[in-house]
Amino acid sequence: MTRRMEQLEERQAENLAQWQGEARETLSRTLALSDFIAESIIHDETLLPWLLERQVPKLRAPHYRKKLKAILDTQSDENGLMRELRRFRRREMSWLAWHDFNNTLTLDDSLSHISKLAEA
Numbered sequence: 001m002t003r004r005m006e007q008l009e010e011r012q013a014e015n016l017a018q019w020q021g022e023a024r025e026t027l028s029r030t031l032a033l034s035d036f037i038a039e040s041i042i043h044d045e046t047l048l049p050w051l052l053e054r055q056v057p058k059l060r061a062p063h064y065r066k067k068l069k070a071i072l073d074t075q076s077d078e079n080g081l082m083r084e085l086r087r088f089r090r091r092e093m094s095w096l097a098w099h100d101f102n103n104t105l106t107l108d109d110s111l112s113h114i115s116k117l118a119e120a
Contacts, residue, residue, distance in 0.1 A: 004031035004038045015048040042092045064120035
């Protein structure tokens, strides 16, 4: 077991238990390849189950603005807005990096997502 997987076992055992078989192997490999993804998952307990639900790459870019607006509309102060904006971007960048490391998106789709995310 890698150091990152050990950290997840200590901090998010329940979330990690949901990852079985091939998905668990992919998780272990991806965490070994990407410090960004590993740190993001370790610091945001909602990210690991969120990524598990999004293993099949479905294009997300067309909905970035609408989703971000819905999230930000629930915030009443600047600190909340900034926190949710950072969370949204980190989550989406983790999703993009995940699929990039695992070759499940084309280069054109990856670049399109990055452009749309920057515009959102």
